[in-house]
Structure formats: C-alpha cells, structure tokens
Amino acid sequence: MPIVLRVYNTLSREVEVFEPFEPGLVKMYVCGPTVYDYSHLGHARTYVAFDVIKRYLRLRGYDVIHVQNITDIDDKIIRRANEEGVSWREIADRYTKDYLEGLEKLNIHVHIHPRVSDHIREIIEFIQALIDAGYAYVAPSGSVYFDVDKFDDYGRLSGRLSKELWGQEEGFVKEKKHPYDFALWKAAKPGEPWWESPWGKGRPGWHIECSVMSSKYLGKRFDIHGGGQDLIFPHHENERAQSEARFGIRPWVKYWLHTGMFRLGGEKMSKSLGNIVTLKEAFKKWRPEVIRLLFATVHYRKPVEMTEESLKQAERSFSRLVSTVELLKKLMQEVEPDHSLSEGQLRVLNAISEVRKGFYDAMDDDFNASKAFAHVYELTTIVFRDLSQKPFAAGVLRAWEALREFNEVLGVLDKYFAGGEGSDELVRKLVDLIVEVRQEFRRRKEWEIADRIRSELAALGIRLMDKRDRTEWIMER
Amino acid sequence: MPIVLRVYNTLSREVEVFEPFEPGLVKMYVCGPTVYDYSHLGHARTYVAFDVIKRYLRLRGYDVIHVQNITDIDDKIIRRANEEGVSWREIADRYTKDYLEGLEKLNIHVHIHPRVSDHIREIIEFIQALIDAGYAYVAPSGSVYFDVDKFDDYGRLSGRLSKELWGQEEGFVKEKKHPYDFALWKAAKPGEPWWESPWGKGRPGWHIECSVMSSKYLGKRFDIHGGGQDLIFPHHENERAQSEARFGIRPWVKYWLHTGMFRLGGEKMSKSLGNIVTLKEAFKKWRPEVIRLLFATVHYRKPVEMTEESLKQAERSFSRLVSTVELLKKLMQEVEPDHSLSEGQLRVLNAISEVRKGFYDAMDDDFNASKAFAHVYELTTIVFRDLSQKPFAAGVLRAWEALREFNEVLGVLDKYFAGGEGSDELVRKLVDLIVEVRQEFRRRKEWEIADRIRSELAALGIRLMDKRDRTEWIMER
Numbered sequence: 001m002p003i004v005l006r007v008y009n010t011l012s013r014e015v016e017v018f019e020p021f022e023p024g025l026v027k028m029y030v031c032g033p034t035v036y037d038y039s040h041l042g043h044a045r046t047y048v049a050f051d052v053i054k055r056y057l058r059l060r061g062y063d064v065i066h067v068q069n070i071t072d073i074d075d076k077i078i079r080r081a082n083e084e085g086v087s088w089r090e091i092a093d094r095y096t097k098d099y100l101e102g103l104e105k106l107n108i109h110v111h112i113h114p115r116v117s118d119h120i121r122e123i124i125e126f127i128q129a130l131i132d133a134g135y136a137y138v139a140p141s142g143s144v145y146f147d148v149d150k151f152d153d154y155g156r157l158s159g160r161l162s163k164e165l166w167g168q169e170e171g172f173v174k175e176k177k178h179p180y181d182f183a184l185w186k187a188a189k190p191g192e193p194w195w196e197s198p199w200g201k202g203r204p205g206w207h208i209e210c211s212v213m214s215s216k217y218l219g220k221r222f223d224i225h226g227g228g229q230d231l232i233f234p235h236h237e238n239e240r241a242q243s244e245a246r247f248g249i250r251p252w253v254k255y256w257l258h259t260g261m262f263r264l265g266g267e268k269m270s271k272s273l274g275n276i277v278t279l280k281e282a283f284k285k286w287r288p289e290v291i292r293l294l295f296a297t298v299h300y301r302k303p304v305e306m307t308e309e310s311l312k313q314a315e316r317s318f319s320r321l322v323s324t325v326e327l328l329k330k331l332m333q334e335v336e337p338d339h340s341l342s343e344g345q346l347r348v349l350n351a352i353s354e355v356r357k358g359f360y361d362a363m364d365d366d367f368n369a370s371k372a373f374a375h376v377y378e379l380t381t382i383v384f385r386d387l388s389q390k391p392f393a394a395g396v397l398r399a400w401e402a403l404r405e406f407n408e409v410l411g412v413l414d415k416y417f418a419g420g421e422g423s424d425e426l427v428r429k430l431v432d433l434i435v436e437v438r439q440e441f442r443r444r445k446e447w448e449i450a451d452r453i454r455s456e457l458a459a460l461g462i463r464l465m466d467k468r469d470r471t472e473w474i475m476e477r
Numbered sequence: 478m479p480i481v482l483r484v485y486n487t488l489s490r491e492v493e494v495f496e497p498f499e500p501g502l503v504k505m506y507v508c509g510p511t512v513y514d515y516s517h518l519g520h521a522r523t524y525v526a527f528d529v530i531k532r533y534l535r536l537r538g539y540d541v542i543h544v545q546n547i548t549d550i551d552d553k554i555i556r557r558a559n560e561e562g563v564s565w566r567e568i569a570d571r572y573t574k575d576y577l578e579g580l581e582k583l584n585i586h587v588h589i590h591p592r593v594s595d596h597i598r599e600i601i602e603f604i605q606a607l608i609d610a611g612y613a614y615v616a617p618s619g620s621v622y623f624d625v626d627k628f629d630d631y632g633r634l635s636g637r638l639s640k641e642l643w644g645q646e647e648g649f650v651k652e653k654k655h656p657y658d659f660a661l662w663k664a665a666k667p668g669e670p671w672w673e674s675p676w677g678k679g680r681p682g683w684h685i686e687c688s689v690m691s692s693k694y695l696g697k698r699f700d701i702h703g704g705g706q707d708l709i710f711p712h713h714e715n716e717r718a719q720s721e722a723r724f725g726i727r728p729w730v731k732y733w734l735h736t737g738m739f740r741l742g743g744e745k746m747s748k749s750l751g752n753i754v755t756l757k758e759a760f761k762k763w764r765p766e767v768i769r770l771l772f773a774t775v776h777y778r779k780p781v782e783m784t785e786e787s788l789k790q791a792e793r794s795f796s797r798l799v800s801t802v803e804l805l806k807k808l809m810q811e812v813e814p815d816h817s818l819s820e821g822q823l824r825v826l827n828a829i830s831e832v833r834k835g836f837y838d839a840m841d842d843d844f845n846a847s848k849a850f851a852h853v854y855e856l857t858t859i860v861f862r863d864l865s866q867k868p869f870a871a872g873v874l875r876a877w878e879a880l881r882e883f884n885e886v887l888g889v890l891d892k893y894f895a896g897g898e899g900s901d902e903l904v905r906k907l908v909d910l911i912v913e914v915r916q917e918f919r920r921r922k923e924w925e926i927a928d929r930i931r932s933e934l935a936a937l938g939i940r941l942m943d944k945r946d947r948t949e950w951i952m953e954r
Contacts, residue, residue, distance in 0.1 A: 024834065024837060025830065025834070059538065060538045061536060061537045061538050061837075063830060063833050063834070065826075065830070065875075070816065100814055109874055110814075111826075111870075111871045111874055111875060112815050112818060112871045113814045113815060113816055114815075114816060114817060114818075115816035115817065118816045118817035119817060216818075217818070217823070337577055337587075337590045338589050338590060338591075339547065339590055339591060339592035339595045340591060340592065340595035340596060341589060341591075341693075341694065346694070349542075349588075353502065353540060353542070356540050357501065357502070357540070360501060360538075393588075394588045394589045397586055397588055398542075398588060418895055426904055426937060427903055427904060427907065429937055430904065430907040430908060430911065430937065431907065433911060433930070433933050433934070433937075434907065434910060434911055434914065437911065437914055437915075437926075437930060438914075440926065449914075449917065453910070453914060456910050457910070460903060460906055460907065460910075
C-alpha cells in the first residue's frame with residue numbers, strides 16, 4: 001500500500017520510512033521480564049505497546065514473527081531464591097507462570113518465549129565465536145568479557161560516544177582489560193547455578209542471551225528490537241556490540257523501538273494502590289480490557305503517568321466501545337439493503353471513510369495510538385449521532401467494518417465481535433428453549449425449579465422478566 | 478507494503494501495478510443483475526470473484542467501497558411482467574429479494590445496492606448534461622441517443638476500434654444518426670413503465686444507469702469497474718463513453734476487471750441439474766460455503782466449467798478446512814508456551830511463513846486465487862502432518878493466524894473461527910443447563926417432554942446421548 005509507515009529509530013534518532021529486510025515479513029524481538037517477581041503495570045505498558053505495534057503491522061498486511069524472551073538466570077533471581085531458601089528454578093517458574101498469565105489476560109499472543117536456561121549450549125557457542133574472532137577474552141577467574149574497545153561503533157545506540165560515558169560493569173573489575181568491558185560468561189560463585197563450559201563452570205552474563213536467542217529464532221539480522229527505554233544502556237548497547245561483532249553485519253537490527261517510562265501518579269492512585277502495582281493485583285480492581293485499552297491508546301514513546309482518573313477514563317472508553325459494537329450488531333439485524341442514499345447518508349459514509357483514514361494516518365506516524373484512538377472515538381460518535389436513530393445498511397456495515405478493523409489493533413472487543421450472527425443465533429435459540437421448558441414448570445406452579453433456572457441463567461448474564469403469560473429475556477454482558 | 482499488487486486491465490490488455498486514485502482507498506463498482514429471473518450459478522461466480530478481490534484488498538490494508546447495482550427497469554423485466562400479468566415492480570421485487578438472499582448466503586456484503594428506479598432524477602440530469610455538451614441528441618420519438626461519433630475513443634475497451642465492429646442497437650433504428658448510436662432514454666411505448674422527462678414520457682436505456690449511479694456513490698472517477706466478460710461490449714464500452722464524455726475525465730475508471738465465462742459441464746452435471754442452475758436450487762444440494770469455495774478458488778479471469786466432480790472436490794476441500802480449524806482450536810487449548818524450539822520445529826515455522834508468502838504472492842499476481850489456494854491446502858497438510866501429533870505453541874499459533882487470515886479472503890470458515898472461547902463457553906453452559914433441567918423430567922419419567930427437548934436440541938445440531946445416570950452431548954456442525 002502506498003501510504004508510508006514511519007517509525008522513530010532510537011539508533012538514528014530520526015523518524016524513518018519503515019521497510020523490513022524482507023518485503024512483507026517483520027521479525028520482532030522484544031525484551032521480556034527477568035522473572036524474579038510478579039509482573040507489574042510498567043511491564044504491561046511495554047508489552048501492550050509492542051503488541052499494538054505488531055497488530056498494526058499485521059493490519060497493514062505484514063507477517064510478524066514476535067519473539068519475547070524470559071530471563072530466568074540472573075543475580076536478582078538467585079538473590080531471591082537464597083532469601084526464600086528455594087531453588088532459582090522454583091522462583092523462575094513461579095514468576096514465569098505469572099508473566100504468561102498476565103500476557104494471556106492482556107490478549108497478547110507472543111509466538112516464542114525463549115528462556116535463557118534452555119539455550120546454554122547456543123550461548124556458549126556464541127561466546128566461543130566471539131573469543132575466536134578476538135572480540136572477547138577469558139579472564140583468570142574463568143569469566144569471559146567482551147572487549148569493548150575492539151568494537152568500533154560502541155555507544156552509538158545510546159548516544160554515549162565517549163568512553164567517559166560507558167561507566168563500569170559490576171563484577172570482577174580487576175581482571176577486566178577496561179572497566180567498561182562487560183561479562184559474557186560469569187565464573188561460578190558458591191551458591192549459584194552453573195553449567196559446564198570450555199572456561200569452567202559458570203553462567204551466562206545478562207546481555208548475551210538476547211543476541212543468541214534473537215539470532216536463533218529470527219536469523220542474523222531482523223527488523224524491530226523493542227524494549228523499555230531503560231534498557232537502551234547498557235543492555236541494548238551491549239547486545240548490538242555482541243551481535244554485530246559476531247555476524248559482521250550492520251545493521252544487525254534495522255529499527256530500535258523503545259517505550260517511554262511508566263509511573264503511578266496522582267494522590268488517589270498512591271492511596272488506593274499503595275505500593276501494589278503488580279498486574280495480578282491490578283486485575284482485581286480493573287478488567288484486563290481496561291488496562292489494555294489504557295496502554296493501547298497512548299503513544300508508545302510517551303511517558304505514561306497512570307492515575308485513578310486515567311483508568312476511569314479508559315473504563316468509560318471501553319464501555320462506550322462495547323455499547324457501540326452492541327448497537328451496531330442490533331442495527332445489522334434490522335436494516336434493509338440500501339437501494340438509494342440521500343446526501344445526508346453519503347456524508348455519513350464519507351465521515352466513516354475519513355475516520356478510517358485518520359486512524360491509519362495516525363498509526364502510520366510512528367504508531368501514534370493516542371491520535372488514532374481519537375478517530376476511533378469519533379466513529380462511536382458517528383454511530384450514536386447519525387446511525388442509532390436513522391440507521392441505513394451501508395452506514396451500519398461500514399461502521400461495523402471499521403470498528404472491527406480498529407479492534408484488530410486495540411484487541412479489547414474480541415468477545416463482543418466474536419460469535420457473529422451464527423453463534424449469537426445459537427445462544428438465542430438455546431435461551432428460548434430453556435425459557436420454554438421453564439414455562440412448563442411455571443404452569444405447574446413449581447416455583448422452586450423455575451427460580452433455580454432463573455438464577456442459573458442470571459449467573460450467565462441472562463436476565464428473565466416474567467410477564468403474565470410469557471417470559472422475556474435480555475442478555476447483560 | 479512494498480510487495481506489489483498487479484492486476485490485468487481489460488482496457489490496456491496488460492498486467493499493471495495496482496495503485497488506486499487515492500492512496501489506501503479503493504472504490505469498486507460491479508455490475509449486478511437485471512432482476513427478471515432467479516440468480517444462477519453464473520451470477521454467483523462473478524459476485525464471489527469480486528468479493529474475493531474486495532476481501533484481498535482489505536487484507537492488504539485498503540479501505541474498499543463496494544457498489545453493486547440492481548437493474549430493475551429493463552425490457553426483459555417488462556416482458557416477464559406482461560407474460561405473468563403482474564406489474565414490473567412485482568417482478569423486480571421478487572427477484573431482487575432472491576438476489577439479496579443469494580448474496581447473504583454466499584457471505585457477500587456489498588455496501589450499496591443502488592436500484593435504477595430510485596435514480597430516475599439523476600439519470601435525467603446526466604442525460605441532459607450530455608445533450609447540452611453535444612454528445613447526445615433527442616430524436617423525434619422523444620428517445621435520446623448517444624452520438625457515438627462524437628466520442629473520440631469509442632471501442633477501445635472492447636478492442637473494437639473500427640466502426641464495422643460496433644454493430645447496431647435494437648430499437649428505433651431509423652431515427653438514429655448512426656446504427657451504432659445507443660439509447661440513453663427510451664420514449665414510452667404502450668404497456669411500459671414511464672417517467673416524466675424534458676423529452677416526454679419514457680424510461681432510461683440500459684447503460685446510462687451505471688454511469689449515473691457509480692458517479693453518485695463513488696465520485697467522477699473510481700478505481701475498479703467489474704463485471705462478467707460478456708458485459709465488455711456494448712455495456713461497459715457505452716458506460717465509458719457516457720462518463721468520459723460527461724465528466725471530461727480520462728481515465729474515468731482506472732482498472733477494468735472482467736470475470737471469465739461460466740458454464741455447466743460434464744454429463745453427470747447436466748443429468749443431475751437438468752437446466753436448473755438457479756442458486757436457490759443449487760443451495761438445496763450443496764452448502765453455500767461449498768459453492769462459494771469453488772468460485773473463491775479459481776482465478777477470476779479463467780473460464781469455469783462446473784462439474785459434479787469439481788463440486789465434490791470443493792466439498793472435500795471445505796471439510797478439510799473445517800477439520801483444520803477444529804484441530805487447531807483444540808491444540809490451542811492444549812499446548813504450553815514454547816521456551817525453546819528444535820530445528821524441526823523451526824522448519825515447521827518456516828514452512829508456515831513460506832505458505833503465507835506464497836498465498837500473498839499468488840493473490841498479488843492478478844488475484845490468482847487458484848494458486849493461492851494451493852498454499853492454503855499446503856497449510857492444512859502442515860497442520861495434519863507436523864502439528865497434530867507433535868503440537869507446539871508457536872507452530873499452532875502461527876498456523877491459526879495464517880488460516881484465519883486466509884479465511885478473510887475465502888470467507889467460508891467464519892462460523893468456525895467465530896465464537897472463540899467466550900461464546901463457545903456460554904453455549905456449553907446453556908446446553909449443560911438444558912440437559913440438567915431435562916434430567917428432572919427424566920427422573921419423573923416424563924418421557925414425552927424429555928424427548929421434545931432432545932429433538933429441539935437436535936435441530937440446533939446438538940446430539941444427546943442418554944447414559945444410565947447422566948446424559949452426554951456433542952455438537953455436530
């Protein structure tokens with residue numbers, strides 16, 4: 001499609017035209033969590049942001065392969081395990097489960113969730129290749145370090161182009177050639193998990209996993225590398241150094257995308273949430289769709305300050321979207337095909353086209369979901385203002401198509417769109433049948449069983465209204 | 478997306494790169510039926526072909542506005558009305574209803590179905606503008622003709638560039654300047670419907686409606702004009718002359734697309750169908766999905782010879798697609814997220830990517846649906862061969878996404894994809910409740926009412942199996 005998608009590339013600090021290496025195919029790697037604690041709202045912000053990007057790319061006709069790793073070997077995990085007196089694997093498994101449940105609730109479907117501990121062999125091979133090529137060296141302890149000075153482009157991603165800005169990595173500082181060299185492999189210390197390697201027992205450093213697992217699943221170069229802004233340095237800087245050194249390929253990653261910072265804001269928010277910002281706590285208070293919608297309707301690069309008010313706003317938006325789908329569904333059943341349209345109706349059709357164009361234009365502008373959502377909202381206004389009282393088939397159908405399309409990106413209305421006529425029809429007929437059978441009990445004045453059926457249906461969101469000679473019902477979602 | 482879509486343009490007789498007038502928006506006008514008889518399989522072939530084109534364009538990210546007219550004023554309608562002794566409107570309404578029902582069954586959603594009789598005012602204005610500009614003349618009878626010699630490019634669309642090939646239109650030949658001039662407005666004859674006009678009582682000629690209604694709903698120029706091959710001359714040739722003359726714009730239509738001929742073939746076919754080829758008869762013998770699938774998987778430009786065998790083949794393909802969705806649905810519930818993939822699993826993922834690429838490449842090649850379907854079929858093979866016994870999440874998810882995407886074009890699996898978990902869950906709970914209530918009647922040995930519930934559920938595709946102390950049920954689609 002000739003409309004041009006543009007994305008801001010952290011590497012160039014410019015908005016660039018988006019063109020993946022292979023036409024039609026986008027390979028995307030997103031840094032997932034270190035599983036030492038429950039996922040929190042800040043994680044959700046980043047994961048939803050990249051899910052929205054993925055979904056929009058799919059809507060634009062790209063095939064997207066989405067890999068999001070799980071860091072299950074790390075200092076923090078080991079520390080936590082020692083605190084609790086359990087194995088590191090128990091900690092990792094517990095919080096991996098929590099993370100995956102969070103993604104599921106947020107309607108995020110990652111293709112591959114590679115876990116570091118499943119890729120030790122590949123990590124060792126990668127490090128060996130770096131040593132062989134002269135980019136890494138083995139220190140006396142058995143740790144292996146990346147020799148930053150050997151890589152000619154270090155610091156470009158984070159904009160730290162002078163050595164003074166490179167800081168120094170924690171660790172066995174004295175054995176390193178330079179303070180800014182970073183560990184690829186850490187020699188085993190007592191009480192830590194370890195694996196055999198050509199350099200003795202040890203475990204991978206933090207950064208190497210992403211270079212290894214991305215190339216395993218996406219090839220030596222890929223299109224989008226994403227993560228939170230806080231990962232740019234040193235994590236992504238180091239990943240880039242490792243991979244470009246190893247593969248002798250530049251650029252290794254075509255577009256680096258980073259989400260803005262997240263924080264809780266507002267007095268009310270801190271009062272109501274205290275320090276609890278885990279997703280599982282948040283889901284007790286708000287529907288996953290509301291949290292998803294909030295994050296899916298801000299620009300991924302912008303900082304997000306979440307307040308009670310912003311969540312309430314998302315709640316209102318969500319319920320407006322639901323009412324719009326439900327209304328359109330009803331109107332779709334009622335309207336007759338149009339054999340002629342008035343000027344006013346043509347204006348409504350044009351307004352819907354404009355809304356759709358606005359949505360695409362906004363998303364094409366570096367995935368500006370906030371601006372895009374203003375157009376979604378405009379569509380709901382058109383539906384309520386122009387179609388609810390005077391529906392016509394072309395308008396209703398076009399609005400339906402547009403909203404269904406927007407939801408491919410928003411991902412919060414699936415269950416309202418799902419079912420379609422076929423399934424709704426079946427539900428309707430089944431409820432009719434139950435109501436009819438219940439009438440039999442009412443005729444016999446067996447109130448107890450009739451009441452039980454009523455309350456079981458109520459539990460499914462179906463409310464019965466008994467009239468003198470019949471029973472009506474409505475579905476409340 | 479940088480992949481290039483190419484279409485064969487009847488006007489240039491070349492395959493051209495597809496670029497609509499407005500980026501991202503495709504305006505498409507397809508010639509619909511003259512409603513003097515039931516819709517037949519030949520109509521279905523053309524309507525499904527353009528629906529597939531529309532759906533593929535949508536999948537590629539284009540917004541598509543689809544207008545398909547209904548010719549409800551015509552010699553054949555008048556003749557039929559006179560034969561039956563009813564009004565022309567009764568005939569038109571009867572077959573319009575049949576046509577719209579056919580589209581509905583074939584899962585084709587046209588935005589606007591303009592009907593000629595609703596656009597008489599606009600037709601008169603259009604004709605007057607042609608007269609004013611010197612392209613048309615009023616004959617003594619009150620009929621108005623298009624003066625073909627005045628239009629400098631007549632015959633280009635159909636490749637009839639010399640006057641000898643233009644033939645002559647039936648009608649009041651003597652009053653025309655040239656035999657090949659065609660009627661824009663026909664003076665009323667006894668027993669025919671008529672409308673008042675500046676030239677006396679009369680009715681529109683055949684061709685003018687499409688010029689008028691397309692410009693009303695799509696603007697003075699638009700992207701795709703479609704129809705059966707048999708409409709190229711004189712219908713589309715005349716439409717083009719009228720519109721380019723009226724608007725002084727060239728090209729009026731950017732791409733002219735025509736479907737190949739349809740015929741019934743094979744001995745069996747003629748035996749089983751006789752001369753009955755109406756859609757409503759065909760639907761008695763085959764599911765609409767099977768007929769749709771057959772037409773959705775041939776190249777729109779190729780001739781189609783429909784045989785008993787080709788329908789059986791479509792039936793087998795349909796049932797294979799259904800089994801594939803059902804299997805994937807089941808596997809989606811069962812598999813755990815992948816933390817690591819084997820070489821073999823990576824090969825499966827690559828195979829799915831190749832399939833998807835193949836599908837897009839084929840459709841990008843002038844909507845070669847036949848070639849595209851070979852890739853869909855290949856996907857079902859991957860699912861059964863590589864995933865059914867050894868499912869893994871990334872493979873199942875990617876296969877699911879690909880099939881769901883292919884169905885956006887095929888349009889035959891909606892009800893199998895629809896529902897999703899939410900709706901299926903509600904249906905399951907409702908059936909459980911009915912079965913439970915029915916148990917109450919069985920305990921009381923009220924067999925009659927229990928049997929009635931059984932047969933009502935059976936009518937909804939739900940089969941009960943009574944065991945000694947409980948009742949199991951399955952859903953048969």
